[in-house]
Each structure stands twice: as C-alpha cells, then as structure tokens.
Amino acid sequence: MLKIGVDIRNLMSPTRTGVGEYTYELLNSVFKIDKENQYYLFYNSHTDVTQHTPLWPQGNIHYIATRWPNKLFNTSIKILDWPKLDKLISRNYKLDYFFSPNLNFTALSKNIKKILTIHDLSFKFFPQFFSAKQRLWHWAINPKKQCGRANNILALSENTKRDLVNYYKIPAEKIKVSPGGISAIFNNPVFDKEKIKQKYNLPNRFILCLGAVEPRKNIIGLIEAFEKTYSLLPNSYSLVIAGSGRGWKNKAIYARALASPLRDKIEFIGYVDAEDKPGLYSLAELFVYPSFYEGFGFPVLEAMAMGVPVITSNCSSLPEITGQAAYLVNPNRPAEIAEGIIKMLTDEKLREHFKKAGLEQVKKFSWDITAKQWLELISTP
Known part of the structure; x- marks a missing residue:
C-alpha cells in the first residue's frame, strides 16, 4: 500500500480552467479504480475554500489543509525551500510519491519521489501573452528546475514532450505522454x-x-x-x-x-x-x-x-x-x-x-x- 501526496491547490477556485479540469477528472478516475493506496490531498488557503474543493468520500482519501497567507507561503518556499509539503502532510510516516498536477511552489524532502504534469510551455514561447505578474510567477517557480527535480514527468501531448526535451534538455525517458480525456x-x-x-x-x-x-x-x-x-x-x-x-x-x-x-x-x-x-x-x-x-x-x-x-x-x-x-x-x-x-x-x-x-x-x-x-x-x- 502506497502513501501518495497530491497537490490540489488548483481545485480551490469556484471556476475551473483546463488545468483544474485535468486535475479533477484524473483524480476522479484514479479514485474510482484505486481503493487501496492512501491519498493525501493537500491545499493551502488563508480563507475557507471548502465549498469549492471537491469532496471524495472514500476511506483511502484524506484532506490536509493549511491556512497560511498564500504570498507568505510561496515566498517561504521560494527563499527558504520550506515548509516541506510532505512534512506538512505527516511527520509520522514517509510519503512514497508526491504528485503535482501542475506547476506550483513546491518544496519536498530529498527522498520523496515526485511526479509532475507539464501542460505546456506557453509561458516560455509567448511571454508577451502573459502579464508582468504572471511572468514573475513563472520565473519564481522555476519550471526548468522543477522538471529536473521530478522523478517522472507527464506530458499531455507529444508536442509538449518535444518542447521539454528540446528546450529544457529533459531526458526523453523521464517523460511519459499521457493525454487527457472527455468528462x-x-x-x-x-x-x-x-x-x-x-x-x-x-x-x-x-x-x-x-x-x-x-x-x-x-x-x-x-x-x-x-x-x-x-x-x-x-x-x-x-x-x-x-x-x-x-x-x-x-x-x-x-x-x-x-x-x-x-x-x-x-x-x-x-x-x-x-x-x-x-x-x-x-x-x-x-x-x-x-x-x-x-x-x-x-x-x-x-x-x-x-x-x-x-x-x-x-x-x-x-x-x-x-x-x-x-x-x-x-x-x-x-x-x-x-x-x-x-x-x-x-x-x-x-x-x-x-x-x-x-x-x-x-x-x-x-x-x-x-x-x-x-x-x-x-x-x-
């Protein structure tokens, strides 16, 4: 039985973007199949977002919420590489995996295996389409470093896999193409x-x-x-x-x-x-x-x-x-x-x-x- 941390911070909004749809639909399908492995769904919000966060009422799914102000939380991860998200989930046992369904501020202990989904590199190819605040955010989370830290990367298309190999020099064998589906x-x-x-x-x-x-x-x-x-x-x-x-x-x-x-x-x-x-x-x-x-x-x-x-x-x-x-x-x-x-x-x-x-x-x-x-x-x- 595996213990798996999952970042669900992109599911806190009342409206869902494509990244939110991906996260919800993938987890929903995984949980229908897997009743054995233990999943720890992590999110952080200074305000109460429980009315927007999807609820999966089954015994192997657990919710871990922290109430830090997001700017302070993200700044601490960027500058101090702390707090470690796996330690926020539990200090009593070690996670086997941590799954990030999109890029976000993430700090993990060195021995935690990380699976990361990269949806696209639009922020790299078309920076003019993003606001100054968004460009700063992408700089701060350092996507290339996160890809290097990940043990496995999921790409939704061969096109994104090629971009990761060509522009971030990620080994092709580290990337698995796994397209999304239809709700x-x-x-x-x-x-x-x-x-x-x-x-x-x-x-x-x-x-x-x-x-x-x-x-x-x-x-x-x-x-x-x-x-x-x-x-x-x-x-x-x-x-x-x-x-x-x-x-x-x-x-x-x-x-x-x-x-x-x-x-x-x-x-x-x-x-x-x-x-x-x-x-x-x-x-x-x-x-x-x-x-x-x-x-x-x-x-x-x-x-x-x-x-x-x-x-x-x-x-x-x-x-x-x-x-x-x-x-x-x-x-x-x-x-x-x-x-x-x-x-x-x-x-x-x-x-x-x-x-x-x-x-x-x-x-x-x-x-x-x-x-x-x-x-x-x-x-x-």
Whole structure:
C-alpha cells in the first residue's frame, strides 16, 4: 500500500480552467479504480475554500489543509525551500510519491519521489501573452528546475514532450505522454436546449469559441475572420465567445470587439457551468478554436464529442490531438480562418465529414485510460 501526496491547490477556485479540469477528472478516475493506496490531498488557503474543493468520500482519501497567507507561503518556499509539503502532510510516516498536477511552489524532502504534469510551455514561447505578474510567477517557480527535480514527468501531448526535451534538455525517458480525456458529462448528456439558450441569451445561429478570454486564444484574430465572412454567408450568424472573463491582458480583446462593425453580432457570455457545456456545444453551428499554442486543447474534443464540426490551429499539440478530424488553419492568418468558416458553413458534405470524423477521433481519449497509465507509473519500482 502506497502513501501518495497530491497537490490540489488548483481545485480551490469556484471556476475551473483546463488545468483544474485535468486535475479533477484524473483524480476522479484514479479514485474510482484505486481503493487501496492512501491519498493525501493537500491545499493551502488563508480563507475557507471548502465549498469549492471537491469532496471524495472514500476511506483511502484524506484532506490536509493549511491556512497560511498564500504570498507568505510561496515566498517561504521560494527563499527558504520550506515548509516541506510532505512534512506538512505527516511527520509520522514517509510519503512514497508526491504528485503535482501542475506547476506550483513546491518544496519536498530529498527522498520523496515526485511526479509532475507539464501542460505546456506557453509561458516560455509567448511571454508577451502573459502579464508582468504572471511572468514573475513563472520565473519564481522555476519550471526548468522543477522538471529536473521530478522523478517522472507527464506530458499531455507529444508536442509538449518535444518542447521539454528540446528546450529544457529533459531526458526523453523521464517523460511519459499521457493525454487527457472527455468528462463523463459528455456521455449521453440530457439537457434542455431552450433553457440553455435563455440562460446565456444565445442567438439562433452562432459560431462558438470557448476558452479563457486572454491573448493566447487568438480571439482578436477570430473576430477579424468573422468580419471577413459575414457578408459571404447565406445566413446571418453571431460569434459567441464563452469562457471566464477573468483572463488576463484582455482589455484589447474587448475593445476590438466593441470597435467591430459587427459588434452587435459578437457576444461574450462568460464562464459556462460544466453541466451546460454539452448543450452549449450542441447549439453551435461550428466550433472555432484558433489558439496560438495549446498543450492539449480540451475544448476541441468536447465540441467533437457533441458532433460539432471543428476548425482549429495547425500548430502546437492541436494537429496531434485532432488527427484528421478538424479543419486546420494558420492562426496567424485571419483570412485563412475566414476561408475555413465559409467552407464549413456552406459545404454540407464537408460539415458532415468533420462531424463524423470528430465523433470517431474523440473515442481515442478516455480518463479511464489516463488513470490506468498513472496507476501503472506509481506501481513501477
């Protein structure tokens, strides 16, 4: 029986980003399988976040919470390499593993085996897409050093593994590619389309993009593409942009939308509750995700799972994840994105092709498989 510490600090927020979704779905699937190993879920917050932290009520899962002010906690780890998280979990026994599902301030005793998930290196390749505070945060946590300290690294795509090998010089044998899956809410979902339309004030026909409102998602490029297509389409479409408005460096995005001659056709609907996502996707005519860089890209698979044709970028992990099941475009060329939108909304055979291909492609991804890969990793001496 193993004793495993797990960092769940990214699950303290009332809304979840892709990293939070990854952490929750992976742990949820692991805990369904593993009833024997002991898991110690660690988080730190000066305020009470128990209403947001997921609860797994089974005997081998234990919660360890500290109440330090986060700035003090992180500064102490950065400067003093203290407190050791394994010692906060228990001074009476030694952990066999500590799992970090994302980069964060982490100090561990030397003999603790660490498993670290790296989602992407966007902060390295596109620092201009991050705020000064975020750049300072990434400098402070020292991702390269953390990768060097880890005994095993999980990457969600071959693309991220290549980046780690090429830019951090991490030995390839230390990195295991273990893609994410699709949430169970997308398996035969039941939803009321009219209620979802009313809740989010959705138009009758729309093109959908879902993701945090921040520069890396290339929303300005999508707006430019939408403007180029509007007069060339046989029907009137709106552009619906869903995702947390708590993104960063997004003032220019909102300003560009307001300055658009089609501003009345561009709608930001904010964060979408997880249970509403299947219905939202199913209402869309087309899903467009022209991100400049993704370590995985959960939304493209979610759209495919709901039978929505997908346009996405021809770079980073997205071609790898979508295979032949998405229409790929250069995200730096709004005219190319526009061309894809026109083709998808005027060629019914093409739409049907990508709908069927997407439904087949998404079958390749399963949280059960990812969980089993994770359990194999901790079972290997």
